[in-house]
Amino acid sequence: SYELTQPPSVSVSPGQTATITCSGDKLGDTYAYWYQQKPGQSPVLVIYQDDKRPSGIRERFSGSNSGNTATLTISGTQTMDEADYYCQTWVSSTVVFGGGTKLTVL
């Protein structure tokens, strides 16, 4: 079965750039999506179709997808961005999520 691999954790200082990767076989040949989930809350879509931001998502969130890796970039990271982040794609009629990355802002 298809797998998406994310680093378990990423740490960043406030104001710096956070980069979270998501790796999967030929992931760049399909779309990648990203969700943010804060403790006790439901996931929120932050990037769709590789690099598009839904309405209401801050401009500091951006995405890319090429080759085997999709990347979520958070520029000027703020403490409110501390959360778990999940990538997602769609393969063979199934939704696949990455294992998630805990972003710590300190």
Place this chain on the structure above:
Amino acid sequence: QVHLVESGGGVVQPGRSLRLSCAASGFSFNIYGMHWVRQAPGKGLEWVAHISHDGSIKNQADSVKGRFTISRDNSKNTLYLQMNSLRPEDTAVYYCAKPKLVSAAMPYFDFWGQGTLVTVSS
């Protein structure tokens, strides 16, 4: 405003059954495929099942195939998940999720319910 409200969770013994419901409002439920996604305590998201807008197409994750059945009642704007032969590893918060696009291809989710907790334990 889109609302998805799950219900039906609780504590159940291994091997028993449970049916979850997701009441939808604020959008044309009958033209969207719908999904269930679960999250075990302290773990990541796991897709569970999908049903097409008219119920004619259903897909499930291998981990629940043969045990869980997704269904819907468009007259009641409600999505269901019938869970049989429950196992401790099925313990999770179960979310219903609405895809952004009507098309079934390449779904991604713009609205999630608040989730309902299912605990499988003796």
